[in-house]
Amino acid sequence: MEFESDTDIDRRLGERLKAARQRHGLTLDELAQRTGVSRAMISRIERGESSPTATVLVRLGSGLGLSLSALLEDEAGTGPLSRRASQPVWRDPASGYLRRNVSPRGTGSSFEIVEVELPGGAEVRLDSAAGAPTLDQQIWVLRGRLDLTVEGTSHALAEGDCLQMHLRGPITYRNPGAEPVRYAVILTAGSGTFPGHAA
Numbered sequence: 001m002e003f004e005s006d007t008d009i010d011r012r013l014g015e016r017l018k019a020a021r022q023r024h025g026l027t028l029d030e031l032a033q034r035t036g037v038s039r040a041m042i043s044r045i046e047r048g049e050s051s052p053t054a055t056v057l058v059r060l061g062s063g064l065g066l067s068l069s070a071l072l073e074d075e076a077g078t079g080p081l082s083r084r085a086s087q088p089v090w091r092d093p094a095s096g097y098l099r100r101n102v103s104p105r106g107t108g109s110s111f112e113i114v115e116v117e118l119p120g121g122a123e124v125r126l127d128s129a130a131g132a133p134t135l136d137q138q139i140w141v142l143r144g145r146l147d148l149t150v151e152g153t154s155h156a157l158a159e160g161d162c163l164q165m166h167l168r169g170p171i172t173y174r175n176p177g178a179e180p181v182r183y184a185v186i187l188t189a190g191s192g193t194f195p196g197h198a199a
Contacts, residue, residue, distance in 0.1 A: 009090065011048035013057070016071055018046040020064045035063035053094040054124055062128035067187070069101045069112060080104055095124045097173075102184075114185040118146070120178040127170040135167040137187045144181030147174040157183075 021031050032039040037059055044050035061071050073088035082104040089100045095118070102113040139148065140162040148155045149172040150165050157163060175181045
């Protein structure tokens with residue numbers, strides 16, 4: 001899939017966040033209190049004037065009951081087949097990691113698959129908004145090495161390793177090598193209705 005311009009992505013993200021906030025009947029101040037993201041930052045994101053990082057998007061999404069995937073792609077379903085050329089991709093402006101939403105949308109499936117490429121030496125820390133429900137997910141390393149710290153417990157994953165977790169708190173993804181690491185994140189929950197740590 002071809003990348004959208006940063007301006008287009010920021011505008012679309014802002015529109016989706018604002019629509020989701022309004023559906024929940026939340027003011028900017030209420031969403032800020034719920035997520036720990038400042039009112040000013042939320043306002044800039046909604047206007048398409050800021051390129052939010054994965055850390056910020058996860059907190060906002062979890063505060064609205066939305067996965068990161070739901071924020072990064074159109075709500076329209078794709079049917080049971082998701083062609084690679086049409087899978088939504090997004091690059092985190094802070095860490096440079098590339099995220100691809102692999103799963104077909106709108107099928108009612110309880111599974112979601114995300115493919116991630118994290119650059120050499122990069123690190124990303126994600127944490128849900130306060131009160132977000134526990135998330136069940138698995139991390140499967142496809143190429144390279146990945147260091148994970150899950151709620152204070154560290155795991156060094158090599159190619160082919162798979163870690164299952166019931167995530168209740170912060171998680172840090174770190175690539176200890178010089179080359180990109182590629183991994184899949186498999187989540188179980190209702191499509192587009194759960195907070196997502198998938199990074």
